[in-house]
Amino acid sequence: MVGFFLAVLxxxxxxxxxxxxxxxxxWDPPSATGIKFPExxxxxxxxKSNTAIAFSGGGSRSFSATLGYMRGLHDLGLLEGSRYITGxxxxxxxxxLYQFRQDDSSDDELLxxxxxxxxxxxxxxxxxxxxxxxxxxxxELIVPLLEAIATGENVGEIWLELLWKNYxxxxxxxxxxxxxxxxxxxxxxxxxxxxxxxxxxxxxxxASRPYVIFxxxxxxxxSLSPFPLKxxxxxxxxxxxxxxxxxHFSEIKYYGDCLFDCPEEKVLPVGGFFEAVAFGxxxxxxxxDPFATPPLTMDVVSKKYFTLREAVGLSSMAPxxxxxxxTFLSNEWLPRYNYISPGDPAANATEFLMGDGGDVQDVxxxxxxxxxxxxxxxxxxxxxxxxxxxEYNPFKRPVHDSDMGLQLPAFFGLAKRSTDVGDDLSxxxxxxxxxxxxxxxxxxxxxxxxxxxxxxxxxxTVENKWLGIKAGFQCNVTWVYLSRxxxxxxxxDPKIQKELQPCCDKKNPANLPKFGPFRxxxxxxxxxxxxxTNSQVNLLxxxxxxxxxxxxxxxxxxxxxx
Numbered sequence: 001m002v003g004f005f006l007a008v009l010x011x012x013x014x015x016x017x018x019x020x021x022x023x024x025x026x027w028d029p030p031s032a033t034g035i036k037f038p039e040x041x042x043x044x045x046x047x048k049s050n051t052a053i054a055f056s057g058g059g060s061r062s063f064s065a066t067l068g069y070m071r072g073l074h075d076l077g078l079l080e081g082s083r084y085i086t087g088x089x090x091x092x093x094x095x096x097l098y099q100f101r102q103d104d105s106s107d108d109e110l111l112x113x114x115x116x117x118x119x120x121x122x123x124x125x126x127x128x129x130x131x132x133x134x135x136x137x138x139x140e141l142i143v144p145l146l147e148a149i150a151t152g153e154n155v156g157e158i159w160l161e162l163l164w165k166n167y168x169x170x171x172x173x174x175x176x177x178x179x180x181x182x183x184x185x186x187x188x189x190x191x192x193x194x195x196x197x198x199x200x201x202x203x204x205x206x207a208s209r210p211y212v213i214f215x216x217x218x219x220x221x222x223s224l225s226p227f228p229l230k231x232x233x234x235x236x237x238x239x240x241x242x243x244x245x246x247x248h249f250s251e252i253k254y255y256g257d258c259l260f261d262c263p264e265e266k267v268l269p270v271g272g273f274f275e276a277v278a279f280g281x282x283x284x285x286x287x288x289d290p291f292a293t294p295p296l297t298m299d300v301v302s303k304k305y306f307t308l309r310e311a312v313g314l315s316s317m318a319p320x321x322x323x324x325x326x327t328f329l330s331n332e333w334l335p336r337y338n339y340i341s342p343g344d345p346a347a348n349a350t351e352f353l354m355g356d357g358g359d360v361q362d363v364x365x366x367x368x369x370x371x372x373x374x375x376x377x378x379x380x381x382x383x384x385x386x387x388x389x390x391e392y393n394p395f396k397r398p399v400h401d402s403d404m405g406l407q408l409p410a411f412f413g414l415a416k417r418s419t420d421v422g423d424d425l426s427x428x429x430x431x432x433x434x435x436x437x438x439x440x441x442x443x444x445x446x447x448x449x450x451x452x453x454x455x456x457x458x459x460x461t462v463e464n465k466w467l468g469i470k471a472g473f474q475c476n477v478t479w480v481y482l483s484r485x486x487x488x489x490x491x492x493d494p495k496i497q498k499e500l501q502p503c504c505d506k507k508n509p510a511n512l513p514k515f516g517p518f519r520x521x522x523x524x525x526x527x528x529x530x531x532x533t534n535s536q537v538n539l540l541x542x543x544x545x546x547x548x549x550x551x552x553x554x555x556x557x558x559x560x561x562x
Contacts, residue, residue: 018301021281022192025296025342027249027272035247035468037371038273039240042181044207048083051375051559052368053210056407057089057316057358060137060532061524061540062381063167065482066094067133068541069379071111072548078559084373085210086364088357089316091381092214093167096312097133099212099241100179100203102172105131110171112538114545117491125496125535137537139166141530156320156335160313168308178277178305179203181241189277192297202277203308205241214239215357215364216314218246218339219321221266222351224256225330231255232325234360234424235270238367239311245273247370248468249343268350272342274298279306280337283347290343298340298347310337318526320355322421359423362407366430366467369475377478377558380408383526385510386453386481389444394437404440404481412436413462427466431459443481447509450487452547454480454554478558480547482522484509488546500539 028035039045053073055066066087073079087095097110109131115124128134141162148158164175179202180186186202205212216237220227227233233252237244249271256264281300288298314335323333330336330353338349357364368376382405392403399409406415406425413429414436435457442455456478463471486507489497500518502511512520517533522540524532532540548555 018303020193020195020284021278021300021302022297023278023281023300024192024243024275025272025298026243026245026294027290027296027342028247029291029343030249035370037247038242039181039211042207042211045083045211048210049081049559050373051082051377052084052086052373053079053082053377053379053559054084054086054363054365054368055088055091055095055379056363056381057091057318057356058381058383059090059316059318059526059530060537061383061522061526061529062090063093064134064137064532064537064540065381065522065544066091066379067111068114068544069480069548070094070098071114071541072545073555073559074107074111075114075545076548076552076555078555080209082210082559084213084368084371086213086215086367087315088215088362088364089318091379092312092315092357093136093163094133095212095214096168096173096308097171099205099209100173100308102174102203103131103170105171112541114549115538115542117488117542117546120492120496120539120542122493122495122535125538128534128538133171134534134537134541136167136170137532138534139531141166142527152332154335155333156317159317160309160335163313163316164309168312173203173308174201175309176304176307177201177203178307179205179241180277181205182207185242189275212240213364213367214311214315215361215367216311217321217355217357217360218270219324219353219355219359220254221268222330222336222353224254224264224266225324225353226257226327227325228255228257229325229421232424234321236357236360236364236367237354238364239276239315242276243273244276244279244306245342246271247273247367249341250466250468269341269344270339274340274342277305278302280304280310281340282338282349283340288345288347290345296342298342300340314354315357317355318358318422320353321359321423324353324355325421358407361425361428362405362423365411365477366428366464366469369430369461369469369473370467372473373475375476375478375558377480377555379480379482380405381482382407383523385512385523386440386443386447386483387510388448388508389441391510394440399436399440408479408481409436412439427464429464430461430467430469432462435459439479443479447481447483450485450490450507451550452480452485453483453509454478454547454551456554456558476558478554482544484512484522485543485547485550487550488543496539
């Protein structure tokens, strides 16, 4: 470990001097019979169960819940067997540690102990062991951001630095160190790039674990921002150990809402995958043939390598969509990265604005459907509770904003929110809206049992040309909606119950505590409660782990070999 960090210091992987890189690229033209995902050439990925675990965004709330869910799955031996594990925003912070941490912590130490409700005390809630990732959720992030705004610094760059300092650095992840899947991939990179020091250190994914995907929003060319509210063309980038990009290739017309002399629209190719270390580079201008016989490579130049700092920082930059839509503050607020589609014969690099993957799709369901995953477990760690059937009957009226987090109905073509400045979920439909009521009813029934909201439903996709989804694909989706669980609460110490439960209608899961140390539990505010207390983090993680244990049969069936 000491040698690794010495190498980082000696090599100086952050350089303002442009470096030439020969990068691997992959893409499938629209005429191809299907998308070939590079990770499926890896034996360790091929042999995994055709199942996936996907966590939503939600800042430190989702980070804490994700750690708890992972702890529960780890206890049952179900965490490592799936082919894929995906995260957006806060959950990406947890998955980055699970896959790439460099300290000597065990999984038990990183995820934290699971404490059954009857053994939780007010004193035990105050303590988080040093090596436990839950500590990061207690970090102060808002005040430094406000200071950056006041002093005119680039808020996006400050956010990347804060995330690294508080969520990655404590677990040994270096500042400017690139990542890849394996030692063999790093060796291949150096063979193609003898001009780069062989001492350049890489972080390697843990091959015994599911292949990880982080969701990042690709918003549009910086030259066109701000983007017209009703003509935004947001897409979802996938950041993985091998590559960054989108499986589905298309030509997208981007629109600008400019007040001065600037282009108002631009058509650009989007799609294909770029070797992660070189993402954000510019083309060197050499000839490139996207239709040559694979493996394909492209010569580019870059001033810095793409790192985990950028990956998880961009994945959680929630205000980016609003800033790029409403204001001309992109230069002051947002970092920008060059984007090249491997399907573009000219290999043109365009500066793009990027941000929170949750601004496009809060849990990466479409990415998993494109990969043909037949059993998907979705953890929806939303700020808004799911209303019980006595308050919302999905068979009798349309869904409203106040009924649940709107990413779930967006998967069924409902609650599109194309005019919401904070996100654009209008192109996320993958299932028939007629199936929506039975999904919600199943979740409400589970929630009413007091053991959490967990339900598995078989579903068939509808066509979505924007996402590259074909109609007729059959999969089982296990929905896990963050919720109060009264059977868990009943086992808690009465003193904790008193602080945790609302004053009335205590078994209504949509009725949250309005005051006290556990205000809004478990749906802590993404922004107003971004810094959590030790007690809040521990209690949320313990609830999440308990839900896994109480619904063990459902998770075993969903994550068994497919």
